[in-house]
Amino acid sequence: MEPVFAVLTGLFFAFAVYLMLSKFIIRVLLGVAILGNAVNLLIFINGRLLREVPPVLAAGLDVPAGPVANPLPQALILTAIVISFSFFAFLLVLSWRAYEALGTDNTDRMRLAEPETSPLPPEGY
Amino acid sequence: MASSPIDLSLALVTAAPDAADWLVVLPVALCIATGALLTMLRGRPALQGGLAVFSLAVLVLLNIGLVSHISASGPVTMMMGRWLPPFGIAFTADMAGALFSLSGSVVALAAGVYSLGDINEKGRRHGFYPFLMLLMAGVSGAFLTGDIFNLYVWFEVLLISSFGLMVIGSEDRQIDGAVKYGFLNLVATTLFLIATGFLYGIFGTLNMADIARKAAGFSGTAPLMTLATLYVFAFGMKAAAFPVNFWLPASYHTPRIVVSALFAGLLTKVGIYALLRTGIMLFPAERAGLSGVIATVAVLTIISGALGALAQSDMRRLLGYLVVSGIGAMLAGLSLGTVEAVAGTIVYGVHSMLVMGALYLAIGLAGRAAGTFEIGGAGGLWQRQLPLSALTLVLFFAVSGLPPFSGFWPKLMLVKAALADGAGWLAAALLIGGFLTTIATGRFFLIAYWRPSSSPQRGEGGPKGRMRGNTGSELAEIPPYPPFGHLLPAGEKGQAAALLPVALLTLASILIGLYPEPLIAAAKTAAEGLVTPSAYIGSVFGGEP
Numbered sequence: 001m002e003p004v005f006a007v008l009t010g011l012f013f014a015f016a017v018y019l020m021l022s023k024f025i026i027r028v029l030l031g032v033a034i035l036g037n038a039v040n041l042l043i044f045i046n047g048r049l050l051r052e053v054p055p056v057l058a059a060g061l062d063v064p065a066g067p068v069a070n071p072l073p074q075a076l077i078l079t080a081i082v083i084s085f086s087f088f089a090f091l092l093v094l095s096w097r098a099y100e101a102l103g104t105d106n107t108d109r110m111r112l113a114e115p116e117t118s119p120l121p122p123e124g125y
Numbered sequence: 126m127a128s129s130p131i132d133l134s135l136a137l138v139t140a141a142p143d144a145a146d147w148l149v150v151l152p153v154a155l156c157i158a159t160g161a162l163l164t165m166l167r168g169r170p171a172l173q174g175g176l177a178v179f180s181l182a183v184l185v186l187l188n189i190g191l192v193s194h195i196s197a198s199g200p201v202t203m204m205m206g207r208w209l210p211p212f213g214i215a216f217t218a219d220m221a222g223a224l225f226s227l228s229g230s231v232v233a234l235a236a237g238v239y240s241l242g243d244i245n246e247k248g249r250r251h252g253f254y255p256f257l258m259l260l261m262a263g264v265s266g267a268f269l270t271g272d273i274f275n276l277y278v279w280f281e282v283l284l285i286s287s288f289g290l291m292v293i294g295s296e297d298r299q300i301d302g303a304v305k306y307g308f309l310n311l312v313a314t315t316l317f318l319i320a321t322g323f324l325y326g327i328f329g330t331l332n333m334a335d336i337a338r339k340a341a342g343f344s345g346t347a348p349l350m351t352l353a354t355l356y357v358f359a360f361g362m363k364a365a366a367f368p369v370n371f372w373l374p375a376s377y378h379t380p381r382i383v384v385s386a387l388f389a390g391l392l393t394k395v396g397i398y399a400l401l402r403t404g405i406m407l408f409p410a411e412r413a414g415l416s417g418v419i420a421t422v423a424v425l426t427i428i429s430g431a432l433g434a435l436a437q438s439d440m441r442r443l444l445g446y447l448v449v450s451g452i453g454a455m456l457a458g459l460s461l462g463t464v465e466a467v468a469g470t471i472v473y474g475v476h477s478m479l480v481m482g483a484l485y486l487a488i489g490l491a492g493r494a495a496g497t498f499e500i501g502g503a504g505g506l507w508q509r510q511l512p513l514s515a516l517t518l519v520l521f522f523a524v525s526g527l528p529p530f531s532g533f534w535p536k537l538m539l540v541k542a543a544l545a546d547g548a549g550w551l552a553a554a555l556l557i558g559g560f561l562t563t564i565a566t567g568r569f570f571l572i573a574y575w576r577p578s579s580s581p582q583r584g585e586g587g588p589k590g591r592m593r594g595n596t597g598s599e600l601a602e603i604p605p606y607p608p609f610g611h612l613l614p615a616g617e618k619g620q621a622a623a624l625l626p627v628a629l630l631t632l633a634s635i636l637i638g639l640y641p642e643p644l645i646a647a648a649k650t651a652a653e654g655l656v657t658p659s660a661y662i663g664s665v666f667g668g669e670p
Binding site for chain 1: 281284292295297299301302303307319322376378379435436501568
């Protein structure tokens with residue numbers, strides 16, 4: 001099962017990287033969203049996959065009878081989802097604000113902080 | 126279920142921790158609590174500054190206590206929720222983490238004092254002080270945690286706070302800088318998360334002491350090499366190493382000057398600390414395999430940073446490149462990996478935190494006095510602002526690595542370590558970088574401070590923004606540069622109060638320069654603890670492994 005998921009994760013990463021290479025912020029933003037999901041899937045697979053065995057102890061047992069699903073990656077992913085969602089929300093608002101303020105979502109034309117024609121450094125005393 | 130025979134005491138830490146061990150978590154707890162309190166006091170901006178400065182002063186005291194506790198009794202560990210290691214989240218402070226945490230809190234205190242006269246009521250209402258405290262929670266947490274996933278969480282805490290700080294004022298330039306800063310830093314932390322996912326897949330543990338213990342068994346295998354490469358890439362991006370550092374000069378000059386000072390002092394050094402933690406302590410064999418790459422990156426970072434500084438006409442952008450150049454020097458120590466080199470990197474980190482933070486604050490005052498941040502537009506600051514100019518000159522000497530100031534010793538340690546390792550070209554790059562920095566800062570000082578003012582009409586603190594070159598696009602209308610409208614009236618008293626934090630940080634730089642032995646000894650202890658982490662592992666698991 002892991003190889004199938006590994007390929008799927010690879011596809012997610014490929015889409016994310018492709019989108020993030022764009023000049024346009026909105027595509028980069030979509031790329032970031034997919035990247036977050038790619039990472040979540042990656043962590044999930046790294047915890048090893050196991051079907052339909054919840055990590056719950058039967059009555060009277062101190063340890064599970066057989067192998068059970070690994071609950072830790074789910075805790076990690078939950079943390080990562082919360083964080084990446086909040087970052088996505090922030091960057092979405094920031095991008096909208098940048099579009100309003102700068103009138104463009106083309107990163108090549110967002111040169112307000114680094115003007116293309118800034119004065120040369122002083123050449124002599 | 127009450128009759129369950131499970132003996133929970135086997136899975137829990139049952140002994141109460143020493144009172145002194147609480148010092149490991151108190152810095153983080155204090156920052157989060159103050160941050161929450163200040164968020165609740167949003168409507169009372171008058172109260173916020175004093176409270177924040179008070180709690181930052183307490184933070185410095187706590188960190189001093191932590192450093193002295195660790196130097197007396199070695200690394201300290203506290204387990205969250207009393208779970209036995211490696212199952213619970215561990216907070217483990219060793220000398221390296223504590224030293225960085227202490228110098229970081231000193232910079233934050235200085236910036237906090239400076240902010241009293243720099244952040245107006247609007248900035249306070251927009252949450253400057255809560256963001257500042259949460260940033261410090263993230264920074265302290267990153268320095269003190271002993272769990273790699275927890276390190277990721279602290280990175281995100283400090284990142285989201287830094288986003289908030291970056292856009293305070295919401296000028297168009299800031300939005301532009303924040304877009305680049307935000308996206309690239311998010312990609313960097315995501316890379317860190319990817320590496321951590323793989324790390325969990327390989328080791329099945331996230332506790333750094335446990336990883337360090339198990340990594341020796343996997344030493345030199347391909348998965349570990351992949352991991353180490355990913356970490357070097359991710360943290361290199363956070364630390365602004367050469368090919369992936371363009372977010373820093375694009376953004377560090379845009380926010381309020383006190384925010385720039387905080388970022389320059391703290392954020393890139395968190396990246397360096399994480400590089401030391403993963404490269405030196407967790408994966409030493411793999412780092413040695415990558416040392417050629419890291420050394421090349423270090424040289425390129427040193428030289429490109431110094432050349433970038435030479436090419437700037439804006440004071441703040443010049444400082445951004447100086448931050449980058451310093452990162453290169455720290456990476457040089459990482460690439461060598463010996464105890465002396467790592468100690469040099471740690472001393473350099475402490476020096477760079479103090480001096481870069483102070484420089485941004487000093488330039489903020491210079492820009493306020495000159496009415497512009499253009500180097501060529503200022504002039505005659507020496508006549509009008511004698512104390513500030515003297516402090517700035519000391520800071521310029523320190524950042525260039527000239528004796529007897531704090532920049533000299535770490536550079537000497539790094540050059541010695543490079544020569545001892547036979548890496549003459551690395552030593553040469555360090556020295557050339559220092560030389561170029563001296564030229565850049567020397568010219569800056571000559572023109573902006575020493576040369577008599579060429580435009581006498583440019584008065585004190587007036588909003589005399591200059592239009593920069595017109596780009597010919599729809600972005601032609603650039604706001605006055607810089608915007609001084611938000612500043613509190615800068616009378617004699619205000620000027621003296623703003624000078625105080627700069628003076629204190631400069632004094633620290635001079636003290637380190639004149640009497641470096643305690644810091645160097647502490648850095649050597651820290652470096653030994655990273656190179657041979659048996660004490661670190663022992664503090665987590667009890668006894669020697």
